[in-house]
Amino acid sequence: MTVTIRVEQLTKQFVLHNQGGVALPVFRDLKFEVAAGEMLVLHGRSGVGKSSLLRMLFGNYKPSAGHIFIQHLGEMVDIASTAPRTLLEIRRKSIGFVSQFLRVIPRVTAVDVVRDRMLARGVDARLATERAQVMLERLNLPSRLWKLAPSTFSGGEQQRVNIARSFVDPAPILLLDEPTASLDPANRDVVIQLIHETRQAGHTLVGVFHDQGVREAVATRTLDLTHSDRAAR
Amino acid sequence: MSIAKSSQADRADYNFAYLDEQTKRMVRRALLKAVAIPGYQVPFGSREMPLARGWGTGGIQITAALLGPTDVLKVIDQGADDTTNAVSIRRFFERVASVKTTTATGDATIIQTRHRIPEQPLQTGQIIVYQVPQPEPLRGLEPREEETRKMHAWAEYGLMQVRLYEEITRYGQAATTYAYPVLVNNRYVMSPTPIPKFDNPKMDMMPALQLFGAGREKRIYAVPPYTSVKSLDFDDHPFTIQQWEKPCALCGSRSSYLDEVVVDDRGGRMFICSDTDYCGGNVTDVASEEASA
Amino acid sequence: MNNQLSAPEKELLRVEDVTRLYGERAGCLDVSLSLWPGEILGIVGESGSGKSTLLRCLAGIDPPTRGHIMFDSGKGLLDIYAVAEPDRRNMMRTAWGIVHQNPRDGLRMAISAGGNLAERLIDRGDRHYGRIREVARDWLQRVEIDPARMDDKPRAFSGGMQQRLQIARVLISEPRLVFMDEPTGGLDVSVQARLLDLLRVLVRDLGIAAIIVTHDLAVARLLTDRLLVMKEGRVVEHGLTDQVLDDPHHPYTQLLTSAVLAA
Numbered sequence: 162m163t164v165t166i167r168v169e170q171l172t173k174q175f176v177l178h179n180q181g182g183v184a185l186p187v188f189r190d191l192k193f194e195v196a197a198g199e200m201l202v203l204h205g206r207s208g209v210g211k212s213s214l215l216r217m218l219f220g221n222y223k224p225s226a227g228h229i230f231i232q233h234l235g236e237m238v239d240i241a242s243t244a245p246r247t248l249l250e251i252r253r254k255s256i257g258f259v260s261q262f263l264r265v266i267p268r269v270t271a272v273d274v275v276r277d278r279m280l281a282r283g284v285d286a287r288l289a290t291e292r293a294q295v296m297l298e299r300l301n302l303p304s305r306l307w308k309l310a311p312s313t314f315s316g317g318e319q320q321r322v323n324i325a326r327s328f329v330d331p332a333p334i335l336l337l338d339e340p341t342a343s344l345d346p347a348n349r350d351v352v353i354q355l356i357h358e359t360r361q362a363g364h365t366l367v368g369v370f371h372d373q374g375v376r377e378a379v380a381t382r383t384l385d386l387t388h389s390d391r392a393a394r
Numbered sequence: 395m396s397i398a399k400s401s402q403a404d405r406a407d408y409n410f411a412y413l414d415e416q417t418k419r420m421v422r423r424a425l426l427k428a429v430a431i432p433g434y435q436v437p438f439g440s441r442e443m444p445l446a447r448g449w450g451t452g453g454i455q456i457t458a459a460l461l462g463p464t465d466v467l468k469v470i471d472q473g474a475d476d477t478t479n480a481v482s483i484r485r486f487f488e489r490v491a492s493v494k495t496t497t498a499t500g501d502a503t504i505i506q507t508r509h510r511i512p513e514q515p516l517q518t519g520q521i522i523v524y525q526v527p528q529p530e531p532l533r534g535l536e537p538r539e540e541e542t543r544k545m546h547a548w549a550e551y552g553l554m555q556v557r558l559y560e561e562i563t564r565y566g567q568a569a570t571t572y573a574y575p576v577l578v579n580n581r582y583v584m585s586p587t588p589i590p591k592f593d594n595p596k597m598d599m600m601p602a603l604q605l606f607g608a609g610r611e612k613r614i615y616a617v618p619p620y621t622s623v624k625s626l627d628f629d630d631h632p633f634t635i636q637q638w639e640k641p642c643a644l645c646g647s648r649s650s651y652l653d654e655v656v657v658d659d660r661g662g663r664m665f666i667c668s669d670t671d672y673c674g675g676n677v678t679d680v681a682s683e684e685a686s687a
Numbered sequence: 688m689n690n691q692l693s694a695p696e697k698e699l700l701r702v703e704d705v706t707r708l709y710g711e712r713a714g715c716l717d718v719s720l721s722l723w724p725g726e727i728l729g730i731v732g733e734s735g736s737g738k739s740t741l742l743r744c745l746a747g748i749d750p751p752t753r754g755h756i757m758f759d760s761g762k763g764l765l766d767i768y769a770v771a772e773p774d775r776r777n778m779m780r781t782a783w784g785i786v787h788q789n790p791r792d793g794l795r796m797a798i799s800a801g802g803n804l805a806e807r808l809i810d811r812g813d814r815h816y817g818r819i820r821e822v823a824r825d826w827l828q829r830v831e832i833d834p835a836r837m838d839d840k841p842r843a844f845s846g847g848m849q850q851r852l853q854i855a856r857v858l859i860s861e862p863r864l865v866f867m868d869e870p871t872g873g874l875d876v877s878v879q880a881r882l883l884d885l886l887r888v889l890v891r892d893l894g895i896a897a898i899i900v901t902h903d904l905a906v907a908r909l910l911t912d913r914l915l916v917m918k919e920g921r922v923v924e925h926g927l928t929d930q931v932l933d934d935p936h937h938p939y940t941q942l943l944t945s946a947v948l949a950a
Contacts, residue, residue, distance in 0.1 A: 175934075176936070177941065178937075178941050179938060179941050179942055179945065216933070216934075221927075221929050221933050221934065222933065222934040223926070223936070245912075245913050245927045245930075246723060246912075249927065266884055266887070266909070267880040267881065267883075268880075268881065268884050269884065
């Protein structure tokens, strides 16, 4: 199996300058690898740093020390030290982040939100629309909503639009941050199914799931983060 | 060309053609530079003349710097040889230079003009001197002299074309009818002075030398013979000149610029040539044809 | 090993140690940055932090006291203050554009909306009235102004329309780089949202680079790829926009991000 994520000596602490410079250690000297076709589930109690780690893999949070190698166009690139524009390029082509929240942009329709990424990658507009609609249908979003801007949707509807846009043309590496939280069982099963399909297609998935049932249904491996900050204390 | 003292004994207190030789030299230097850079406004040391500024002092200074004893001078104002301004200037040069004067366009070597170009085409060897009230074509668009000079220097004439765009948008055609801006030698945008746009095409490739003098604004510019002078326009809204439904009421010309003249107190009016010499010539021709018939 | 991965494109703008002093007071100090084609850079900071001063230096309006600003208008990187003034003016008109906070600073208020757009096309050499009208009409539609208003003067427009017209006037000459100074500054929140979305789409569709000065972190989040945080004339933090806003390291950035609601 090809390793697509390799984390070495990863250390993260937050320093709150406006609260007396207090330092909050999250983890220290973390080391793991993930390969294509895996679904690695991050595990641990609330506050252990699961979401922080996920965000670091996406380059959203900066490591305090260490390396995060991400496979990008056949090479392993350390996003802890790469230039910002290279990281942007990596996000465009190699890695995606799925949260339960949709960042809504006024006036952009649901279909446009879903096909946006495909268009940016140069997929034909008609094909992109078609695929977007199929995906929205799978996630049980009523077709009357497709041409509306999701800013008016309910939280659950927005969440499904967000999942659709992430899975319709998934990046080689997908990071999932509680994508199934607060979904009804039917839609949750669709997401589980999507995760399976994506993994079997050779993508690398790393995720955080609150729901134990989902965790067990999707995980090929689990990384427990409990006590990973211990060395720092 | 200049002969220091004229033979006219009763005007011995003046130098020939009023201006002293140093001043003439200064004006000629400005003229040479102006001819060398067609359409470019050359500053010069405009002198006080025995005439108020704004009455053609720029043109008079150029004429004075050009005149020699053998020149034949014609002066017109709005096309006419017999209006006050034209008569005064003609008399002035008769006195201070004792040159021959004429009203016949073809006989003149130098023609000083305000607001018109004669209808009869000018020839090689002739010089036409325009009186210029405002030499800066960009003035109405950009009040700062420093900025207009930069615009000329860098040929930034977009705004000029925008004005034309606005006129076409508002009136369906270019609304400027006189002092219609021209591009000289594909380089400088120039004000042709307040001549009707009817006269603009005459400036293009004219065999005669065209000189422009602004006394109050202290600028001289020129268009050498056979120089391209294009009126600004759009490809799909080409430049056009005025046309009249009726011919001249006096001579019957259909090709000249007509003035509207009110003839009585009841609103009666007629259209006649603004160029009096041209009109008179046509009338004479018609009369002699009738006589010989 | 990751150096080869940076896209082969060349920098569009390179800024080296730019300092602008006003007497003893510093407008901006030792600012360096690079911008690549298609990139959107945000500059945030509170009033007086030097962001507008920096923008004026970069946009060719105000020369820096020290440092170099180099721009590639197709002939490689050239110091914009070292080239001849006509070349710089030409660059300012064709290769880059400035969207001012107050549309009055970027529009000719006495000339019709169509005339404002026509000027840029005429500058470029267009001399066909009908075609100029066509292109101008198309641009009015792109910025969501009813083409029926084409011959009205901008002073008859609402603030949002004026701002959209200004943006069209800048983009119509197809610049490679656009500077925006608080582009949504004086607008109502609902009008702002519409404008932001419009900018986002236009900038992406045209592939132009932009530098946006704003004090609004939500605007920065929505529009920019990268962010510079300025304080007292200096850049105190820079990086990817979401990195800077979600995981700020400098005390000032932490203060800035914690002072707003859900940026």
